Amino acid sequence: MRTRFKALAALAAVAALTLAGCSSPSGEPAPGGEPAGGDEPFKVVAFTSGNQTPIGAWWVKAMDAKAKELGWDMTMIQGDFDFQKMNPAVESAIGQGADVVVDGYTDFASIGSIVTAAKDAGIPMFAIDSGTEPSDAFVLNITTDQQGIVDQTLGAFDKALGGLAGKTVMVIGHDPHAGIRLRASLAEKALKAAGAEIANGEIQKVESPATGRTEALKLVADYLAAHPDGLDAIWVGWDDAALGAAQAVKEAGSHAVVSGVDATSEAIAGIQAGGAFLATIEQPWPSILDDLIKQIEAYRADGTLPSNNFEAVQANLVTKDNAASITPSDKLG
Amino acid sequence: MATPASNTPTSTVSISAGGRSVGRLLLQSGTVVALILLIVFFFAMRPDVFLTFTNVRNILYQVSILAIIAGAQTVVMVVGDFDLSVGATSALAGAVTGALLIGGVPIPMAIIVGLIVGLLIGVANGLLIAYLRLSAFVATLATMTSVIGLAYLVTEGTTLFNFPAEFNNLGQGRFLEIPLPVYFAIVISVVLWLVLRFTTAGRRWYATGGNAEVSRLSGVNVKRARFIAFSVAGLVSAIGGILLAARLGSASAVQGEDNMMFSVAAVFLGMTVVRSGVANLGGTMVGVAIIGVMSNGLNILGVNAYVQQVLTGLIIIAAVTLSSLKTRER
Numbered sequence: 057m058r059t060r061f062k063a064l065a066a067l068a069a070v071a072a073l074t075l076a077g078c079s080s081p082s083g084e085p086a087p088g089g090e091p092a093g094g095d096e097p098f099k100v101v102a103f104t105s106g107n108q109t110p111i112g113a114w115w116v117k118a119m120d121a122k123a124k125e126l127g128w129d130m131t132m133i134q135g136d137f138d139f140q141k142m143n144p145a146v147e148s149a150i151g152q153g154a155d156v157v158v159d160g161y162t163d164f165a166s167i168g169s170i171v172t173a174a175k176d177a178g179i180p181m182f183a184i185d186s187g188t189e190p191s192d193a194f195v196l197n198i199t200t201d202q203q204g205i206v207d208q209t210l211g212a213f214d215k216a217l218g219g220l221a222g223k224t225v226m227v228i229g230h231d232p233h234a235g236i237r238l239r240a241s242l243a244e245k246a247l248k249a250a251g252a253e254i255a256n257g258e259i260q261k262v263e264s265p266a267t268g269r270t271e272a273l274k275l276v277a278d279y280l281a282a283h284p285d286g287l288d289a290i291w292v293g294w295d296d297a298a299l300g301a302a303q304a305v306k307e308a309g310s311h312a313v314v315s316g317v318d319a320t321s322e323a324i325a326g327i328q329a330g331g332a333f334l335a336t337i338e339q340p341w342p343s344i345l346d347d348l349i350k351q352i353e354a355y356r357a358d359g360t361l362p363s364n365n366f367e368a369v370q371a372n373l374v375t376k377d378n379a380a381s382i383t384p385s386d387k388l389g
Numbered sequence: 390m391a392t393p394a395s396n397t398p399t400s401t402v403s404i405s406a407g408g409r410s411v412g413r414l415l416l417q418s419g420t421v422v423a424l425i426l427l428i429v430f431f432f433a434m435r436p437d438v439f440l441t442f443t444n445v446r447n448i449l450y451q452v453s454i455l456a457i458i459a460g461a462q463t464v465v466m467v468v469g470d471f472d473l474s475v476g477a478t479s480a481l482a483g484a485v486t487g488a489l490l491i492g493g494v495p496i497p498m499a500i501i502v503g504l505i506v507g508l509l510i511g512v513a514n515g516l517l518i519a520y521l522r523l524s525a526f527v528a529t530l531a532t533m534t535s536v537i538g539l540a541y542l543v544t545e546g547t548t549l550f551n552f553p554a555e556f557n558n559l560g561q562g563r564f565l566e567i568p569l570p571v572y573f574a575i576v577i578s579v580v581l582w583l584v585l586r587f588t589t590a591g592r593r594w595y596a597t598g599g600n601a602e603v604s605r606l607s608g609v610n611v612k613r614a615r616f617i618a619f620s621v622a623g624l625v626s627a628i629g630g631i632l633l634a635a636r637l638g639s640a641s642a643v644q645g646e647d648n649m650m651f652s653v654a655a656v657f658l659g660m661t662v663v664r665s666g667v668a669n670l671g672g673t674m675v676g677v678a679i680i681g682v683m684s685n686g687l688n689i690l691g692v693n694a695y696v697q698q699v700l701t702g703l704i705i706i707a708a709v710t711l712s713s714l715k716t717r718e719r
Contacts, residue, residue, distance in 0.1 A: 108642075113546045256691035263694055266643035271694075273637075274451055278688035281444040282435060296548065296641075303637065307561070322550045322639060386547045 097129035098356050101149040103170075104160035105135035105142055110320065110386035111341060115160045115184070117389045118342070122349055139166050147173040156352055159183040163234045164193040180361060182352055184344055188238045190366035196351050200339045201368040202239040208373040209315040210246055212335040213289045216313050221251030223288040226279060228272050228297055229259045236293035239317065243291045255279060255287060262297055269300035276304035287312040295323035295336055305332040319374050321384035328379045338372040338382050419711045420661040420672070423704070424679050431686035438689055446567060452681035453570035454633045455651055459673050460581045461625035462652040463659070466668035467585060468618045469598035470525035471656075474514060474533035476649030478623055479630025480642060481540040482507040486556075486631050487549040487640035496556050503631045504624060510536055511623015515616035533649075540642035550639040560635030570632050577625060582670040594618055598667060651680055654701075658708045679704065 102119050106112030116132060123130035131149045135142025142162075150157060150173045157174045164171065164187045171193040174181050183197040191197065214220050225247050229240030240259050247254060256279070262271045276290060289312055290305070292298035298316025305312045312332060316323050319338040326333035347367075354360045374382050431439045438444055458475050465472040486503030490496065510532060517528035562569045585591040593614045596604040605611045629648070634640040658679055659672025683704065687697045 108541065108546055110547050258693070261694040263698060264647065266641075266646045269637060269639070270645065270647075274684065275688060277447055277451070278444075278685050281441070281447045281685075282438045282689040284443075299639070300637070320548065322548055325551065 097127065098156075099154045100128045100130040100156055100158060100352075101133070101146060101154040102130055102158040102160065103133040103135060103142060103146045104162055105137050105139065105166065106161040107134035108136055109161070111318075111388070112161050114385075114388040115341070115345070118345055119158070119160070122345070126349070126353065135162070143167060143169050146170045150174055150177055150179060154179050156355065157181045158348075158352070159186045159194070159197075161185050163187055164191045164197075165234065167193075180355060182348055184341070184348055185235065185339075188234050190364075192365070194365055195355075196348065196362040196365055196367070198344050198348055198367045198369060199235070200337075200344075200371045202235060203242055204368075204370050205239050205317055205337050206242040206246055208371070209291060209317070209335055209337060210243065210250070212315060212373060212375060213291070213313060214250075216334055217288055220247060222253070224253045224255050224283075224286060225289045225291055226255035226276065226287055226301075227259045228262060228275065228290065228292040228301060230262045230265060230268065230293060230297070233265070233293070236317075240291075240293045243293075247291070252288075255283075265294075265296070268294065268297035271300070272297035273300035273304045276301045277308060280304065280308040280310055284308070285310060289334075290314045292316050294318050295320045298333065298336070299323060299326060302326055302332040317371075318385050319382055320386050324374060324379045324382055324384055327374065327376055330376065334375065336374045338374050339385070340369060340371065341385070342388060344369055420658055420675055420679070420708055423708075424675055424682065427679065427682050427686065431682065431689065434686075435689055439686065442566075444685070444689070446571075448681045448685045449571045450568045451685065452677050453568070453574040454629050454636065454645065455648055455655065455680065456574040456674060456677045457577050457629035457632065458626055458645075458648045459652040459655040459677050460578050460670065461622040461629070462656050463668050463670050463673045464581065464585070464594065464618050464625070465525075465622045466653075466656045466660075467591075467594045467598050468615050469601065470518060470615065470618075471529070471653060472514065472525065472619065472622050472626075473529040473649060474510060474536055475622060475626040475629075475652055476646045477533045477536040477540065478507050478510045478626040479633060479648060480640075480644045480646065481510070481536050481543065481630070482627035483630035483634035483640040483644060484540045484543045484549060484642060487552060487634050488543050490552045490556055491549060496553060499556075500631055504627045507627020507630065508620060508624045511620040511626070512616075514623065515619035518619060519612040519615040537642060544640065544642050546642065548639050548641040552634070552638060557635050557638045560632050560637070570636055573628070573632055577628065578670060578674060581625070585670055590614070590617065595667065654705045655680055657705060661708050661711045676708075 100123065104112050104115060107116050116134060119130065119132060133142060133145045133149060146157070147170060157170070157179055159167065159181060161184065171181065180195040181193060183194045185199040186194065186197050188199060188202055210220065213225070217223055227240055227244050227247065230236045244254055244259055260275050262268045264271070272292060276287070280287060287310060290301045292301050292314065295316035295318040298314050299322055302314045305314060313334040314332045315335045316333070317337040319336050323333060323336045327336065351362050458479060461475050462472060482503040485506045486499045489499035489502055514529055514532055517523045518525050560570055564572065585594065593604070593609050596607070596609050597611050597614045601611050630645065633645050637644070655676030656668050656673050658676030659674070660666055660668055662672035662675050663669050680701070683701060684697065687700065
């Protein structure tokens with residue numbers, strides 16, 4: 057009996073410590089869904105499913121810093137790509153009262169129940185990179201211009217290869233990520249329009265971002281084994297997989313060039329090394345976050361909502377010429 | 390001219406027995422036959438490519454890390470358990486080694502620490518399962534979860550890179566035109582095979598996996614046997630993880646996470662190779678070869694990745710069904 061009591065007490069202590077550790081540093085939000093006014097703290101419910109990615113992890117830290125600076129009472133919910141866990145937690149936080157909800161890097165397709173909860177409570181949702189097209193889910197979603205990303209990377213190919221017509225290009229995408237899915241299909245379309253041939257006739261799909269590098273490495277290595285010197289370029293939707301593609305090119309002794317998106321330190325180092333990795337894309341997340349915060353603060357001040365619910369910001373091409381001046385996306389904070 | 394139908398009853402019986410033995414032979418060697426059929430099929434589809442030196446080397450290179458991790462899984466499955474944490478252990482070992490290398494630690498020391506990390510995870514699994522009697526599923530699921538968390542802490546959620554060239558050479562270098570990981574995989578597989586086949590420890594593992602209670606009554610220290618099996622699996626998984634970091638020149642918290650699933654699949658496929666239907670290293674290597682040949686062949690034919698996944702699952706179902714049919718027959 058005594059042992060059982062001790063075990064129960066220990067369990068309770070662990071649970072209490074865990075709950076204390078998991079709670080928001082800015083304190084528990086007060087109940088009610090009224091807009092902020094007077095001396096009441098501005099209550100923000102922020103969430104991201106991508107907190108385990110370098111950019112998601114930066115965003116969590118950056119939001120925390122902004123909340124402290126602006127005196128927000130912010131609850132940050134981190135979902136680890138587990139919507140079954142994250143969505144109810146966000147809905148519960150909304151139910152306890154908030155002035156705005158902020159979505160970081162989580163596609164609106166995955167958060168339908170959160171959107172409904174926020175609408176029911178009359179709370180506006182702001183978002184950063186949470187969909188590639190306008191959606192009524194948000195009063196504002198700022199992301200990067202996917203067509204611009206494609207135009208710039210293919211422009212780099214065009215320059216390096218002396219034109220795209222007649223060239224064989226492999227396109228590697230990942231369907232579950234809305235941004236990658238869109239830009240891969242835009243790349244495929246643009247390449248076909250430019251007269252290039254798509255390797256294997258369609259976009260090559262990587263199944264898991266966690267194994268993106270090895271999957272891309274295999275895809276390219278197998279293709280080059282079957283078609284030695286059969287690739288002129290490999291367009292990849294994100295850097296980690298692009299690094300695998302570049303390694304396969306190097307190992308096969310191919311002359312193909314590779315582009316990625318994200319501007320991670322490793323990709324930038326690869327570009328600077330002058331190997332197969334030709335270019336990547338820097339997405340200006342810090343300035344995008346600043347713009348988003350401005351809009352949230354405008355709403356906080358007098359209830360002004362953004363005039364458009366979608367903004368696509370121009371991203372920057374990173375090549376050997378400017379690689380040294382770029383802050384890698386995994387070193388943002 | 391006499392036809393088989395005009396044979397005597399005796400010969401009819403012999404044909405029937407022969408048919409049954411052919412069926413049994415097919416059932417017995419179904420997985421090996423499947424591997425041969427896959428090779429023949431892909432060779433027929435792309436005779437100019439599939440069995441060229443470059444492509445065979447390509448396949449061997451691609452499956453070398455999986456072969457090592459599947460070897461680790463085989464040891465655990467021989468004792469009748471399985472280890473869900475092999476992929477996470479390999480990722481953490483690679484991440485720790487990578488972090489130490491970036492911190493300027495000499496290569497041998499960084500590798501040794503990575504191996505110790507893997508061994509410690511194996512020891513923890515062994516303690517939980519053999520001595521605290523947790524189910525292997527629960528214990529290794531829990532350690533997998535914690536180990537992935539540790540890997541995120543070590544890598545700070547990023548990808549570690551910029552390792553010394555000498556380290557990367559372990560995964561990317563070649564000897565006689567064959568990538569070094571292929572040699573490592575062969576050496577580790579042979580060592581594990583020798584241990585399983587010819588040592589007392591190996592026989593105790595098989596005895597434990599066959600019937601733990603009978604083994605215990607026969608004087609086998611079942612707890613120690615399971616403990617050592619999990620410890621070995623942790624250590625061998627770490628070797629795979631360190632080689633993967635060297636092969637990619639980078640390390641992340643989730644690197645090679647599909648190795649867990651494929652290692653279990655390879656062992657299951659391999660279990661169908663032997664008459665007894667138990668895990669065995671030779672069979673596991675046949676399983677690894679099937680997975681590698683399938684992936685490479687389908688890539689060469691340009692088959693959609695999603696279709697590939699469906700086919701891989703179907704092959705595993707077929708193999709496990711075959712295995713259960715054999716068990717029933719016994």
